[in-house]
Amino acid sequence: MLTNKKTKIVATLGPACSTREIIKDMIDAGVNVFRVNFSHADYEDVKEKINLIRGLNEEFGYTTAILGDLQGPKLRVGVMEEGVIVHDGDLITFTTAEDILGTAKKVFMKYQNFPNDVNPGERILLDDGKLIFEIVETDKKSEVIARVIQGGELKSKKGVNLPNTKISLPAMTEKDIADAIFAIGQNVDWIALSFVKTPRDLQDLQELIAEHSDYKIPIIAKIEMPEALENIDKIVAYCDALMVARGDLGVELPAHEVPLVQKELIRRAKTARIPVIVATQMMETMITSLTPTRAEVNDVANSVMDGADAVMLSGETATGNYPVQVIQKMTQIIEAVEDSPLIQVPQNTPQIKTKRFITKTICHHAATMANVIKAKAICTLTNSGYTAFQISAWRPNSHILVFTSNKRILTQLNLLWGVKSFFYEKTVSTDDTVTDINEIVKQKGFVQKGDFLINLAAMPIKEKGMVNTLRVSEIE
Known part of the structure; x- marks a missing residue:
């Protein structure tokens, strides 16, 4: 039996959830969206999984979505000798000239513009910030000398973060463009763009989607760079959803600043009426343990109470030992807190008189009225899904049931x-x-005799225009 929770769960596909049985059990336990992580994706395998999920949707009447997540310009060092240790105070050279086997003295950096982008005094963080270097000098061509601030083992192909540097790479690499074209060809429901810095990054992806598809695939902007926070108002205007990508965000920013950034980003998304996902390390210990820590339970609960639309699992479902149990546990936490009166929705009513002003206003009033008259459901007929976004953002207590021929x-x-x-x-x-529709909703058990229900529709129905009608029905 599918759960009735309102906060959605995004689960990452991987070796741990590759069979039809496990994927079905995960959907039954509460997964709403499966994420394809293109950092580790084989196209044939992805195709197979997508067909499998769509087959289950067809057979059991599920509506499980697919999200393609592009890797973005992840900077990495090259291959290292075994067991290289660097010590505080040591000097090390990063080179882009040749792909050498790395030692404690010299390491290959896979990003060609690196010597030109960085300046003395800036920091290089390696392996999620486990190692820290400070740049001493750069020749602006192919070599950078840095001092070790925090040493340790320097491993092959580890990720690099440059928190103080404005890097000149676009958010989409050649790999991302190929991955995006593949994802568009698979008709994924959402595409997430990593390391978004400016609205231009999002426009590039929008143009790529328009070029390869007749449909608009909505874009999730992953917020993981200080530059994105500076441009957040502009980014929100160009994306369809936000993701608080706390992994890289916690390396690019001091980790203790991330909790407030998370709250602020959720508030920004809610004010803009777009969905927001909280991601990374939510139930990390459940990769190897059946019991999450109290802190993890709190983290998931707080993300829900902050107002997240969805919470996301990465390694927990991709490579963890308990892909189904972690979903069951997450569903339990969500159901325990999501109806709390402590959860506040930003009450900024629609102000700007855009062409959708009437629809926005009707959706706002439908959600408010549903709470006042204790309506059991708000039903909307939609062709674009716009009303669903609007009503969902107001967080009514009633069910939000969307009927569409699209x-x-x-x-x-x-x-x-x-x-x-x-x-x-x-x-x-x-x-x-x-x-x-009221009869269908009654048959499905969302309402019973005597319940109030709010219907939204565009009149005349045949024209499939914008919602302009609100009607209250009492179920007979």
């Missing part, structure tokens, strides 16, 4: 807080449609 958005909306979507293709008169 199969593309049926799964896409599964990322949104509280939204359940159903395929519906009749375009009869408004009265008949409302009666019909």
